[in-house]
Amino acid sequence: MNERDSEMMLAQLQRAGHTIATNEKSADVVILNTCSVREQAEIKAIGKAGYLTRMKRTNPNFIIGIVGCMAENLGESIFQRNSAIDFVVGPQRLHELVEVIENGGKNLRIGESKSTKSDQDFSYRLKKFNGTAFVSIMEGCNMRCSYCIVPKTRGKERCRPVDEIVSEVEFLAKNCVKEVTLLGQIVNKYIGMETVTGGGKATFVQLLERIHEISGVERIRYMSPHPRYFSDDLISAHRNLPKLCPAIHLPVQSGSNRVLKSMGRTYGREKIFEIVEKLRTAVPEIGISTDIIVGYPGETEEEFLETVSLFDAVRFNMAFIFKYSPRAGTRSAELADDVPEDEKERRNKVLLERVGEVSLLYNQRFVGKITDVLVEGHAKRGKNIMFGWTPNHHKVLFSATENDIGKIIHVKIDGFATTVLLGTIVD
Ligand code: SF4
Known part of the structure; x- marks a missing residue:
């Protein structure tokens, strides 16, 4: 999502007559597009901003801005941390960027946009393509997973109209893009269809079918689906739509029903087994990857072993494993972070070894093909x-x-x- 936002910002600035500098030393404006999902990402961005503000010594007109989720999350306090920063713009206000830069002075634009101006102008795609492109179909999230800062930073769910998405993909296909990845915080919860084509299908599946018809598009991917909204017709779509790639990123987070409930994930491990079995029946060679958090507050050894048993049963061929760290402003930050750091590290290592073994075996299958x-x-x-x-x-x-x-x-x-x-x- 951040990559796609960066493309959109570049395009806005180019349309307004600015040019892209070849490196940060020759730039008049540097914009740091930030992530807030983990504290480490914020620390890194603050450090980088500190380094960049030194450039003001040699170029008094140098402008530095922080945008994206950290901008939304930390807001005005960013100016207190580093008074040399010129502007802070949250992800819901990125379409105001040109105005912010041209305004001069300190600018803080966070929260929902008051402007009706669309930030979905896709002419930004007129840059060098490498055959693949991200297409945002919805933004924001109405779920309240206990550990997650995204609903605070990206706001409530907003779905783009289907015709606008289809037009963007047609435009991309005409400009040599062969693969599109549809993006959304819960991409399979998409409800932006204005015309329901019937058959009682999920609106996300109907959107996939429309995109599948576009000549020139050879591959379709999507990221990330939520297990709760993984419908049977989405599984059938994987069987029936040849352009839909046989790879799914299914964020599971934990194999323990008690932990999942505390996280507010609204599904149990049984649902994961059901989805995986149906997917593998529909498309036997499908690759399935996941996200896992280890050391969530109160996670016992038995509960961790339930995650290990889920790993052994599902055999994910790839996994992003995160050691839990509390994020201020989330519900789980109120819980005691009671799993010791070395224990989180051990659990992380156990799962990494598991997924490494499966990945090697899975990769081996392709040799000679x-x-x-x-x-x-x-x-x-x-x-x-x-x-x-x-x-x-x-x-x-x-x-x-x-x-x-x-x-x-x-x-x-x-x-x-x-x-x-x-x-x-x-x-
Ligand atoms: S579904 Fe949960 S984890 Fe995903 S963005 Fe929404 S709140 Fe965050």
Whole structure:
């Protein structure tokens, strides 16, 4: 979501006549787009802002702004932490950015927008494409997961109208984008359909069907679904829509029903087993990844072992595992953070080892096979080494040229590591 917001901000500024600097030292304005999900991200952003404000010594006109979730979360207190910061703009007010920069002086724009101006102008997409694009279909969240700051920073759920989303994807397809990832805090809760096409299908599924019809779009992904809203027709869509990629990121958070209840997740582990079984029946090769929090307040060893047993049963091929840390302003911050740090670390390690083993076995299955790969760009490993993604959302490294960026090519998988596949282009 932040990447997509950064693209939108760049486009607004370019439309207003500004140009993109090649590096921060030559810039007149630097905007830090921030995240608030974890405290560490905020500490890093504050540190970076401190470093950047030194530039005011050599360039008195230098402007620095903090935008995004941390801007919303910390608000005016950011000016108290560093008085050299010029503006603070929350994610719901990003469309006011040009006005803020041109206003000069201190600017604080947080909370819901009072303006009726849309921030969904997608002409920002007229930049260099690498064949893939994020498309926001809804923003905000009405859930109240105990540990999560997002409802505070991104506000209430707002769905974009379907025709606007379809127009954006058509525009992207005409500009060589082959893969779109639909974004939303709970993407499968999308209810922005103005015309329900019937059949009692979830509106999100109807949107997927509309996008599936768009010529030029070859891959569709979405992120992130909530288990509670994972309907049977979404599972059927995975079977019936060939462009819908066989990869799901399903944030589970815990395998313990007591912990899930305390988190306010509104589903139990049984629901996860049910979804996974149906998905694997519909699409046997589907890749399933997840998010887990270990060391949530009050999580006992038995409750942690329920998460381990869920891992063993589901066999996620990838997982982001977070050690719980309280965020001020969330409900769980009122609970005692009573799992010791070294115990959180141990639980984290146990799950990482589990997922590493499964990932290696899962990756092994692809060796010797030829797969489609959408080439995204240069890998860090060497000049002519490129990276791209398979439909199952495997990262693949291979030797290729710049001309291949944005194309879908055939790659034979020769080897693998825990997180990447290694391959060779074939005709
Ligand atoms: S569903 Fe829960 S975790 Fe996800 S954004 Fe909403 S409140 Fe946060």
